[in-house]
Amino acid sequence: MKKSTDADLAMSKSAVKISLDLLSNPLCEQDQDFLNMVTALDTAMKRMDAFNQEKVNQIQKTVIEPLKKFGSVFPSLNMAVKRREQALQDYRRLQAKVEKYEEKEKTGPVLAKLHQAREELRPVREDFEAKNKQLLDEMPRFYGSRLDYFQPSFESLIRAQVVYFSEMHKIFGDLTQQLDQPGHSDEQRERENEAKLSELRALSIVADD
Numbered sequence: 001m002k003k004s005t006d007a008d009l010a011m012s013k014s015a016v017k018i019s020l021d022l023l024s025n026p027l028c029e030q031d032q033d034f035l036n037m038v039t040a041l042d043t044a045m046k047r048m049d050a051f052n053q054e055k056v057n058q059i060q061k062t063v064i065e066p067l068k069k070f071g072s073v074f075p076s077l078n079m080a081v082k083r084r085e086q087a088l089q090d091y092r093r094l095q096a097k098v099e100k101y102e103e104k105e106k107t108g109p110v111l112a113k114l115h116q117a118r119e120e121l122r123p124v125r126e127d128f129e130a131k132n133k134q135l136l137d138e139m140p141r142f143y144g145s146r147l148d149y150f151q152p153s154f155e156s157l158i159r160a161q162v163v164y165f166s167e168m169h170k171i172f173g174d175l176t177q178q179l180d181q182p183g184h185s186d187e188q189r190e191r192e193n194e195a196k197l198s199e200l201r202a203l204s205i206v207a208d209d
Contacts, residue, residue: 001064001157005056012049019045037179044175048168055164062156070149077142084135087128094121 019042022028028035098121101114 001059001067005059005064008052009056012045012052015045016042016049040175040178044171047171051164051167051171055160058160059157062160063153066149066153073142080131080135084128084131087124087131090124091121091128094124097121 019038022038023042025038028038094117098114098117101110101117104110
């Protein structure tokens with residue numbers, strides 16, 4: 001999303017730069033009609049850039065920042081999983097120790113060590129069971145909450161895009177009306193451009209050697 005908004009901003013800033021470059025072209029001083037066209041383009045590009053900035057600000061506030069906050073919970077979640085895994089290893093280690101003494105001949109020293117091993121195992125087992133139960137209870141809720149958390153951001157993203165492209169339709173519609181030559185089809189414009197290009201190619205300074 002960040003790459004997308006950066007690209008959007010770069011696009012609109014480039015469009016503004018193009019119109020400014022055209023305004024500084026000497027042709028604008030020589031041809032009033034051309035100046036009027038470029039001025040109209042410059043105004044449209046600046047309006048586009050302003051609406052684009054509003055869209056990016058909205059996406060930053062309602063999409064990018066909430067997703068960053070959502071991502072910030074994962075380190076804690078991963079740590080809880082690691083603590084559970086460590087508790088499981090400790091539990092298995094002491095359980096194996098108990099089982100080892102249970103398999104031996106029940107002499108006085110063995111029974112003493114067995115009792116001690118069981119006492120060591122009890123709090124470790126309780127700690128593992130508590131951590132395991134917590135994950136079993138909370139992981140499904142965390143997993144299921146993803147859509148509820150993300151959906152408002154997704155809806156905001158769509159609304160921001162709809163508003164932006166609706167405004168772009170108005171801006172470029174107005175620009176088209178200002179620049180359009182009545183009665184000229186795209187095919188006519190293409191033929192006129194080709195004719196002008198042919199005239200340029202016929203000049204001796206651009207002729208092929």
